[in-house]
Amino acid sequence: MNIIVQKYGGSSVADTDKIKKIAEKISKRVNEKLKLVIVVSAMGKTTDNLIKMSKEISANPEPRELDMLLTTGEQVSISLLSIALNEIGVKSVSLNAFQAEILTTNDFNEARIIDIKTDKIHSLFEENDVIIVAGFQGITNEGDVTTLGRGGSDTSAVAIAAALKAKCEIYSDVDGIYTVDPRLHPKAKKLKYVAYDEMLEMASLGAKVLHSRSVEIAKKYGITLYCAATFSNEEGSYVMEENIEQPLVTGLSVMDNQTQVVITNLPVDYTFVNKIFQSAANENLNIDMISVIGNGSSLNISFTIIDDKKAKIDEALARLSKDYGEYNVHYYSGFSKISVVGVGMRSSSGVAAKFFKAMGGIPVKLVTTSEIKISALVEEAHKLEAVKSLTDIFEL
Amino acid sequence: MNIIVQKYGGSSVADTDKIKKIAEKISKRVNEKLKLVIVVSAMGKTTDNLIKMSKEISANPEPRELDMLLTTGEQVSISLLSIALNEIGVKSVSLNAFQAEILTTNDFNEARIIDIKTDKIHSLFEENDVIIVAGFQGITNEGDVTTLGRGGSDTSAVAIAAALKAKCEIYSDVDGIYTVDPRLHPKAKKLKYVAYDEMLEMASLGAKVLHSRSVEIAKKYGITLYCAATFSNEEGSYVMEENIEQPLVTGLSVMDNQTQVVITNLPVDYTFVNKIFQSAANENLNIDMISVIGNGSSLNISFTIIDDKKAKIDEALARLSKDYGEYNVHYYSGFSKISVVGVGMRSSSGVAAKFFKAMGGIPVKLVTTSEIKISALVEEAHKLEAVKSLTDIFEL
Numbered sequence: 001m002n003i004i005v006q007k008y009g010g011s012s013v014a015d016t017d018k019i020k021k022i023a024e025k026i027s028k029r030v031n032e033k034l035k036l037v038i039v040v041s042a043m044g045k046t047t048d049n050l051i052k053m054s055k056e057i058s059a060n061p062e063p064r065e066l067d068m069l070l071t072t073g074e075q076v077s078i079s080l081l082s083i084a085l086n087e088i089g090v091k092s093v094s095l096n097a098f099q100a101e102i103l104t105t106n107d108f109n110e111a112r113i114i115d116i117k118t119d120k121i122h123s124l125f126e127e128n129d130v131i132i133v134a135g136f137q138g139i140t141n142e143g144d145v146t147t148l149g150r151g152g153s154d155t156s157a158v159a160i161a162a163a164l165k166a167k168c169e170i171y172s173d174v175d176g177i178y179t180v181d182p183r184l185h186p187k188a189k190k191l192k193y194v195a196y197d198e199m200l201e202m203a204s205l206g207a208k209v210l211h212s213r214s215v216e217i218a219k220k221y222g223i224t225l226y227c228a229a230t231f232s233n234e235e236g237s238y239v240m241e242e243n244i245e246q247p248l249v250t251g252l253s254v255m256d257n258q259t260q261v262v263i264t265n266l267p268v269d270y271t272f273v274n275k276i277f278q279s280a281a282n283e284n285l286n287i288d289m290i291s292v293i294g295n296g297s298s299l300n301i302s303f304t305i306i307d308d309k310k311a312k313i314d315e316a317l318a319r320l321s322k323d324y325g326e327y328n329v330h331y332y333s334g335f336s337k338i339s340v341v342g343v344g345m346r347s348s349s350g351v352a353a354k355f356f357k358a359m360g361g362i363p364v365k366l367v368t369t370s371e372i373k374i375s376a377l378v379e380e381a382h383k384l385e386a387v388k389s390l391t392d393i394f395e396l
Numbered sequence: 397m398n399i400i401v402q403k404y405g406g407s408s409v410a411d412t413d414k415i416k417k418i419a420e421k422i423s424k425r426v427n428e429k430l431k432l433v434i435v436v437s438a439m440g441k442t443t444d445n446l447i448k449m450s451k452e453i454s455a456n457p458e459p460r461e462l463d464m465l466l467t468t469g470e471q472v473s474i475s476l477l478s479i480a481l482n483e484i485g486v487k488s489v490s491l492n493a494f495q496a497e498i499l500t501t502n503d504f505n506e507a508r509i510i511d512i513k514t515d516k517i518h519s520l521f522e523e524n525d526v527i528i529v530a531g532f533q534g535i536t537n538e539g540d541v542t543t544l545g546r547g548g549s550d551t552s553a554v555a556i557a558a559a560l561k562a563k564c565e566i567y568s569d570v571d572g573i574y575t576v577d578p579r580l581h582p583k584a585k586k587l588k589y590v591a592y593d594e595m596l597e598m599a600s601l602g603a604k605v606l607h608s609r610s611v612e613i614a615k616k617y618g619i620t621l622y623c624a625a626t627f628s629n630e631e632g633s634y635v636m637e638e639n640i641e642q643p644l645v646t647g648l649s650v651m652d653n654q655t656q657v658v659i660t661n662l663p664v665d666y667t668f669v670n671k672i673f674q675s676a677a678n679e680n681l682n683i684d685m686i687s688v689i690g691n692g693s694s695l696n697i698s699f700t701i702i703d704d705k706k707a708k709i710d711e712a713l714a715r716l717s718k719d720y721g722e723y724n725v726h727y728y729s730g731f732s733k734i735s736v737v738g739v740g741m742r743s744s745s746g747v748a749a750k751f752f753k754a755m756g757g758i759p760v761k762l763v764t765t766s767e768i769k770i771s772a773l774v775e776e777a778h779k780l781e782a783v784k785s786l787t788d789i790f791e792l
Contacts, residue, residue: 067477
């Protein structure tokens, strides 16, 4: 049995006309004698609207009940898509998470998939050509409904593909993965191949094509992902183990609204450094571009946060300061983080030199590197200049 | 453990403000050391909107998938109500049908409850004061989602009350059961007690306070139902085994838009009569006030249907006429059916005499009777006059 898993995002099922179009698209694949598992997100802004209603009632909705609420969005889209497929003569059936037996942890709102039973899917394929599974949701061993966090439908699709050892196609309103966000650099090229590791670095940097957890699972189980636009026949991008084309740098990504936090004159005491990051983690603050520089009798620390988290990190640091002596905290807001990513960096030298050459006279506030990535913090005023210069030098 | 089952209709949970008000109302009962099972319908017009979407895709949506779609409405309202209760410190948890184990037949769109397991509800009451169960929905042994038909939330509530041997309170935007629809007769009296059988006759006649299936279950298991307005402290009505007050006639109900179908000059052949009603049943046409009068060498049949089903019954009769000889069909539209109901009729004579006395000079086109009911078909122009006269004579 030749099974393909396809996932359609919320904008692809935003209204009943689009749902009918997707049904037509799916029926063409059925005619190729394929069996399909379709994972869909909630229609358009449904999830946002459900969250809005819950917030009208409670600033902090009970997490279990919030998941009970949010999972209705996907149940609406799977049943409508199944109605559309049956209407055009394609035998299909929709399954929510408890029916598809997508077992998760009981971490409501951010559950992780533990196991997916495939018996039911296999037996339903005896009488159906298409099985539509609700994305984003799962079920605990106790029968409670969970969600996988925003963007979790990608994760659902890849995990089901892994369980079925099937290919996985992710359709959205973006027609593939680009070297650079085309809105920043109109000449950006579409990538035919991207390695898992590159995608992981790019996803966490804001390339919103794929949820990073889904790429982690694809990497773990060796599932090739195909990302393309829902309503287009143009070829998309493949995410796989190795980047067949092996360019030095595969892509460039940009994150705006970065605040640099600089703490100077700290005692040389790493338990305190640890406490800073621990207290940020307790507040769910995402800290990035961490750099710690010892300077004889004192330590300087620098890291970045999203601009609108400045007040929160300031409170956290103020609470810590009671226990520790004098130190200075400075905030510099309005920066952009620009990163270049490529598995080719592993085996090539001179990438950093090329990077700084491209940056030319642009003042760089902070630089961090990983094995396959270099990131620099620049003022937003210099962003486009840096993007142009980097895409030129790395031929993106 | 003192458990009460309460049901709130769709207009009672139409928006988040109303949901918060219901949470407050429930919390007062929790303070009286009661444990509550709350059954809620979908918010306001949700079910209608879901049906509308499905109709945009298919004129005849696949029944299993339609149920998958419609059950989301109740899941939204139960989770929002649970969020509201937890927000004000009332420990509550919401359950959809598969979690509450409401087992039904697999007659999608019109499933019947087979069994309700109460183990989970009892064990959840150890840590919660309120358990909110999705009305209208069930689950088959195979794990498919079903619905109980429109108005099915009443049935859910009464069936759960029967399973828990608990009292059952039905809240809606109507503050009880009246002798006559107050819109027809402003001096209509609210009934404090109504017998199950009276309610069954009135429910099927259009007194839209309770779904008739729910009254059947209440009767079978001897569950007393209390019907009252959600947002009022005024006392409502009790539906129970015997009507404690035992009036001769308890209530009067009116159904408009009736068409009388008269078939004359039929052969004395009851297989044909049977075929007429069978072909109407095949078309899902609800036939009422059936009257068959033999007249020597021919039969006359009269029955009523809703005005807008006239074309459908005409088609059905035309198909039959090929196999049978000459007969005449006449349609008379724009009638109202007026019925008086009362268990007191069983033990009293003279009710029919009083009924016809009240009708006075009003032309009555058709009369049918049951043990506890008399119905008459009158022109709509005479409706209000008949209602006034009957309510006066029977002191309604």
